C-alpha cells in the first residue's frame with residue numbers, strides 16, 4: 087500500500103509564491119507516488135470571521151489555483167474541509183487529550199492573539215488540534231508544509247502519540263513534515279522582513295499579471311548597496327538572494343553573489359532578473375487559473391468527488407477511533 091500524504095491551505099486570499107514553493111510544488115510532485123489528500127482549510131479560516139460570500143468564493147479560488155498548479159484530481163483527492171464532518175468528531179476527541187498549557191505555548195497562537203486582541207477565540211486556541219484531526223483522520227504519514235508549520239506539526243505528532251499511548255493502540259502513525267528538496271523553506275516577503283504572506287504589500291500572488299509582478303519586485307526593499315568587499319549581507323538583501331535561490335538557476339544566484347562580493351552589484355539589475363525568472367514560472371500558471379476559475383461546474387464536480395473519497399477514508403478511521411474509545415460503531 088502507498089504511504090498517505092495530506093496537506094491543506096487556508097482560503098484567506100489567493101495563493102502566493104510562499105504557498106507555492108513551501109507547499110503546492112511538493113503536492114504536485116508527491117501525487118505521482120503517494121496516496122494524496124489535498125484540501126482547502128475553510129474551517130480554519132473562520133478564526134478571522136470571513137463573510138459567507140467570502141467563504142464560498144475563496145474555496146473555489148483555491149481549488150482553481152490548485153488545479154492550475156498541476157494538482158490532478160485523478161491522481162490526488164482534492165476536497166474542502168467543511169465537506170468532511172468526520173474531522174470535527176476527531177477534533178473533539180483530540181481536544182480531550184490536549185492541555186491548555188501546550189496550546190498556549192504555540193507561537194502562532196501568541197502572535198495572532200497579539201494581532202487581534204479583541205478576538206482571541208477558542209477556535210484560534212485549538213487551531214493545532216483541528217490541524218491534527220485533518221491529518222490523523224486519513225492516518226497520513228507525510229505532510230508537505232513550509233517552515234512556519236513546524237510547531238503545528240509537532241502538536242499533531244503529540245496528538246497521535248498521546249492517543250496511541252492512552253488507548254494502547256498503534257492506530258495513528260506520527261505524521262512527518264515533508265520538504266521539497268529536503269530542507270524546510272521560508273519564502274521571504276518583499277518588504278524586507280519576515281515571510282511572504284503577512285500582507286498584500288509583501289506578496290506575489292500566482293494570479294498577478296506580468297506587469298504587476300515586475301512592479302512589485304522592482305519595489306522590493308533594499309539598502310544603499312555593498313560598501314565593503316565580501317561583507318555579510320544585511321537581512322533585506324539576504325532575503326532578495328534567498329528569493330532568487332528559490333526561483334532562479336544556481337548560476338544566476340552565483341553571478342549576483344559575486345557582484346555583491348566585489349561591490350559592483352546593482353539591485354535594479356538583480357531585481358530585473360528575479361522578476362524575469364518569476365514571470366517564467368507564473369505565466370503558464372496564471373493562464374490556467376483563468377481557465378479553471380471560469381469553470382465553476384467543473385470545480386464543484388471535483389469538490390464533490392473529493393468530498394466522497396475523503397469522507398470514505400475519514401469514516402474508516404473514525405470507526406476505529408470510536409471502537410477504541412468505547413463508543414458504539416454504526
Ligand code: TYM
Pocket residue numbers: 092093094095096097104105106107108109127130216217218220221229230231232233234235238271272273274281282283
Ligand atoms: P497556510 O494557509 O498559512 O499556508 C499554506 C501552506 O503554505 C506554506 N507557506 C509558506 N511556506 C514557505 N514560505 C512562506 N512564506 C509560506 N507561507 C505559507 C505553509 O507552510 C503551508 O504549508 N495551518 C495551515 C493549514 C492547514 C494544514 C492542515 C496544513 C490546516 N490543516 C493540515 C497541513 C496539514 C496553514 O495555515 O497554512
